[in-house]
Amino acid sequence: HRTLLRFTSGDAVAFERVFSWLDTAVSHPNSSLRSFYSDFSIPPAGATASGTARVGSGTLRLTDAISSQSGDYVLDDFNAGDPVQSFKATFMVSINGTLATAADGFSFNFGTVTPPLGEEGTGDGLAVSFDSYDNGSGDVAPTIMIRRNGTIKAAVQMGESRNPTPEPAYVLPNPTDPATGTPMTIATGDQFVPVEIELLANGRMDVWYKNVKVLAGIATGYTARTGRFSLAARTGGQYYAHWIDDLAIVVNHDNGLGDSPLAGSVATDLDAWIANTTFYWPDNSVRPRTVLATVEVGQRINAPAGEPGATGDYVAGHIDRQSGTSYDPTAYIDPFEAGFAEAAAGAIIPVNAIPGNNLLEVWWFRPSTDRAGLNAGNGELGFHSAFWPSAVGYYTLQWPVDPDEIVLASNAGSGALSSLEAKGSIYRQNDPTLDGYNPNEEHAILSGGSAWATRDDLNITGGEDYSSDPYVLVRYTASDGRPGMTPFHVVREDAARGWVFDYITPAGRLLQAPMPLPLLGKPIEGTGDDAFSLNTEPTPGVGEGDLPVNWDEARDAVGPQAHYPRFTWEDRHHDFWVYRGPHAGLPDLEAGTYDPDTDTFGDLPAATAVVNEAFRYTVHVSRRAENLTLSGTDLPTWMHVEGMSLVGIPSASLAETGFALKVYDLYSGEQVDLLLALQVVDSGVVQTQEPLALVCDNPYTGTSVVYTTRPPYLAVSPAPANSFTMRFYYQTDPAFDWPGMDNPPPAGSNVPYLRPIDSSTGEYVGDAASKETESLQVVYRPVWPVADPSDSSKPLPVLSFSSTLTTPRNGLPGVRGMLTANLLYQQAIAADMDAASPAVVLHDPTREKASGLHDHDLSELPGGVHK
Known part of the structure; x- marks a missing residue:
């Protein structure tokens, strides 16, 4: 079809010639082919x-x-x-x-x-x-x-x-x-x-x-x-x-389409439109074309290569919503409605990859040129270029192949966002009947310059009610002033990087719940004196767990030490504190070669280094390496110490020689002496001792991880005897979504933090929206602190025999100014519950007290007490 368009601007006139034809190559692709x-x-x-x-x-x-x-x-x-x-x-x-x-x-x-x-x-x-x-x-x-x-x-x-x-x-x-x-x-x-x-x-x-x-x-x-x-x-x-x-x-x-609609017509021989003017037939010019591409969620879709806007300034595309609507409607500006100048400030950004509905059809445009007709696009005379749809892009949407991640167990969220991303927001569109459907079922928030996800168990990833894969989408204004988006894949744990729900936590510290729970409302039930937190440390069964010596359930479970089997204490603010480490204290300091089958340490195996080849020999230790030092006597000049390892590249051979090594505890002053037999050969195979690689199977999460930086007592599979667990809950926010639920919990409801997975079915256990659901058990390994909290170069302050803490001394707090004080735990009592001999007492000598003599089998004051 031929059309001649006439435009006026004041007294000026412009013409634009348009030739259109039916081109089956630009039709919608047949997905059955x-x-x-x-x-x-x-x-x-x-x-x-x-x-x-x-x-x-x-x-x-x-x-x-x-x-x-x-x-x-x-x-x-x-x-x-x-x-x-x-x-x-x-x-x-x-x-x-x-x-x-x-x-x-x-x-x-x-x-x-x-x-x-x-x-x-x-x-x-x-x-x-x-x-x-x-x-x-x-x-x-x-x-x-x-x-x-x-x-x-x-x-x-x-x-x-x-x-x-x-x-x-x-x-x-x-x-x-x-x-x-x-x-x-x-x-x-x-x-x-x-x-x-x-x-x-x-x-x-x-x-x-x-x-x-x-x-x-x-x-x-x-x-x-x-x-x-x-x-x-x-x-x-x-x-x-x-x-x-x-x-x-x-x-x-x-197949079956037949000939072109113009076949046999005079148009096939047409070579001029107007006398003395070349006719630009499509065979010799740029024609409309189809582009097929796969794009990732969060990635801007720009004009195809070779089209206006593919490089340089963006030329807006038009989305044909009949083919798909999984785009950010707040970022997209339709040039048909707003014009191309204003639409250039927008962007086409996919926000979901719904199976069976993961296509976007975008029309791309080319501006008319001066060859289109007299004064066509002549801005000096007031004529703007016309934009003609000339390329159709069919974009298959997919989730990113190599995305950034939010690992829930990492406590790091997305990591530090860029300054522009940090000023953005979490993308959320909770209505499946509207454009850009992708609810915030990850219960994600932006805080402190990072994106945080709370859960991964609400996404509906299959069937007709598909919501989205577990991704957090951070939308922001990019440096070019146009909308941008960064997707983050949400995963529960990453064992390969050691990010699992298994944390080492020192006694005497506030218990850190997994992020972002500290940023959300506390899961408090009740009011006033009856208020309590839903967060809880599950109690091991009778006779299980890390029990004090000579623990008698009938006697001690109702006495002043009834809480001794537990590791946490809930304060009046409903925060939890780790009040103790293992009753047995730190393990004995041992070093050498660890045998996980027998849980014993042995002598160091002989080592062989090879000239000009890298050498690393690691000493196994029973305590945390950061609290220990390794040293040696008369070590070779090519060798130096890195942590618990001997490292270097030998330059000359050496007959087998014994080297004295010492592992020293910086805080307790204990040490272990070792002997390493080492030879250096000109050629051969390096023989050394690798770092500990201990397999830990978590029965609560089903995760298996290999620890290479933990001592044995902190790397064994968690059990009530060597660790404790916590179940966490949180308050919902109005910006949190619950796809697939006809009656989602209202904002402010207390709900479980993650649900455990049934190992036999792979399904989540329990109602995701019910506070009655037992949430996932998060493992904590309590350890006794060894360094002064105010100066880590010094050991813990010591309360000497017969000393008091009425006022602060030796780095310890004074108790006289405290409003309330309580002795939560004494290791001396836990060492023998039959004797229950305290090491300290909490006593205020400034307050009058009365005690009956007969209560202590006395008829008069003891001789050592003066009237």
């Missing part, structure tokens, strides 16, 4: 790279700009062995280098593909050859050509400078590159340009390069056959890089 697609963000399945070809840095690199390379990339038969009657292939290519001319070229192939194929392509099937270097007589280059079974069917001249021999007469003239207005070359510079190759069921083929149809309707003589697709490239003494991106191939896509 067999296809291959990769953006090469990761090596895709179903393809094999050989020679120098490899997938790296988000591209397929057939060759680099290096001499004498040859690379092939062969796709598996994704058409299930059926004949291919037609196909359409699109991809981006970069032919780039620093030499004077590109070399040698690449090919796109279908049929029997046996590497290496280079730029000439297969001799058994179809090949589209992009041959950039004329190697002399008989080489039809530089050209883009179509071959079938090795026979040239058509070719078009390219503008590379290396062309010593004239081309045959059948070679079409060099087209113009619309981006530069100069003769088109195969070389692309440092950018990627689009390639489109389409084979119709009638055997005719079109080839587009740099948005120009360079070969049109070529009769190839092709008949349906089976085969495989491939890309191949080669370099020789001259060399350019040949890189591919965004490869999409659809087979049998035009």
